[in-house]
Amino acid sequence: xxxxxxxxxxxxxxxxxxxxxxxxxxxxxxxxxxxxxxxxxxxxxxxxxxxxxxxxxxxxxxxx
Amino acid sequence: xxxxxxxxxxxxxxxxxxxxxxxxxxxxxxxxxxxxxxxxxxxxxxxxxxxxxxxxxxxxxxxxxxxxxxxxxxxxxxxxxxxxxxxxxxxxxxxxxxxxxxxxxxxxxxxxxxxxxxxxxxxxxxxxxxxxxxxxxxxxxxxxxxxxxxxxxxxxxxxxxxxxxxxxxxxxxxxxxxxxxxxxxxxxxxxxxxxxxxxxxxxxxxxxxxxxxxxxxxxxxxxxxxxxxxxxxxxxxxxxxxxxxxxxx
Numbered sequence: 108x109x110x111x112x113x114x115x116x117x118x119x120x121x122x123x124x125x126x127x128x129x130x131x132x133x134x135x136x137x138x139x140x141x142x143x144x145x146x147x148x149x150x151x152x153x154x155x156x157x158x159x160x161x162x163x164x165x166x167x168x169x170x171x
Numbered sequence: 172x173x174x175x176x177x178x179x180x181x182x183x184x185x186x187x188x189x190x191x192x193x194x195x196x197x198x199x200x201x202x203x204x205x206x207x208x209x210x211x212x213x214x215x216x217x218x219x220x221x222x223x224x225x226x227x228x229x230x231x232x233x234x235x236x237x238x239x240x241x242x243x244x245x246x247x248x249x250x251x252x253x254x255x256x257x258x259x260x261x262x263x264x265x266x267x268x269x270x271x272x273x274x275x276x277x278x279x280x281x282x283x284x285x286x287x288x289x290x291x292x293x294x295x296x297x298x299x300x301x302x303x304x305x306x307x308x309x310x311x312x313x314x315x316x317x318x319x320x321x322x323x324x325x326x327x328x329x330x331x332x333x334x335x336x337x338x339x340x341x342x343x344x345x346x347x348x349x350x351x352x353x354x355x356x357x358x359x360x361x362x363x364x365x366x367x368x369x370x371x372x373x374x375x376x377x378x379x380x381x382x383x384x385x386x387x388x389x390x391x392x393x394x395x396x397x398x399x400x401x402x403x404x405x406x407x408x409x410x411x412x413x414x415x416x417x418x419x420x
Contacts, residue, residue, distance in 0.1 A: 118391065119320065124288050
């Protein structure tokens with residue numbers, strides 16, 4: 108639903124980069140690889156946390 | 172241990188560093204790694220009392236998210252095992268509740284990252300909660316783990332044996348970590364992890380330097396790398412002293 112706070116595998120805090128990543132790579136048209144490099148998310152375990160995430164709050168909120 | 176003990180930094184940063192330790196046994200190097208991951212106490216939220224939660228997520232889910240937010244950990248000795256620090260959060264929608272909205276009752280314990288989204292709140296939704304942070308060890312719960320991706324590998328020594336035969340094709344030779352060349356420490360990322368870039372046309376061989384380990388340490392922001400390593404060494408020392416006392420006649 109919300110982006111996981113930490114990487115499942117290594118425990119690095121990834122959520123703090125989510126909003127910028129979402130804005131630049133998902134909403135915008137920047138290359139996700141370049142954005143992640145710039146944000147300092149190095150390992151592929153942390154990268155998949157952001158790349159594969161989908162925010163669902165907007166989808167569920169009408170059924171509250 | 173007879174070999175000279177020595178520490179040298181390869182890369183330094185607040186949250187990420189690489190350093191070389193010489194003159195320790197593999198067992199000690201691993202002991203240090205394990206102490207960094209599991210034995211250094213850090214603060215984290217452990218209990219949350221919800222006053223109002225009308226968001227789309229359950230109380231338990233939000234409590235987990237709050238627990239995973241790294242908190243700055245006060246100097247050693249400032250807090251003992253059963254001490255708690257209360258943090259409160261009160262955010263009304265529309266908007267997002269961030270870890271930075273947590274208000275701490277103690278200036279020493281603050282969220283280390285302020286940009287972690289806790290929950291997205293819509294119109295008329297509200298999150299109000301009180302949370303107790305406790306000081307605990309990584310072996311009890313991953314949220315208390317101060318060291319992230321802590322590891323080490325042998326320092327590698329590269330020696331040039333001579334030139335490659337004239338008509339032989341050059342092959343890439345991938346090495347990762349840090350190499351030693353004439354006493355100089357070079358991270359392999361400097362030559363794209365490929366020895367054939369650094370020694371073109373040369374025949375080289377790579378060997379591990381005995382009892383020299385390059386540690387790679389990152390922290391979650393609870394404290395600096397230097398702090399984490401010294402505290403890990405302190406816990407090792409405390410345990411060794413405890414053992415010594417316990418087995419005395």
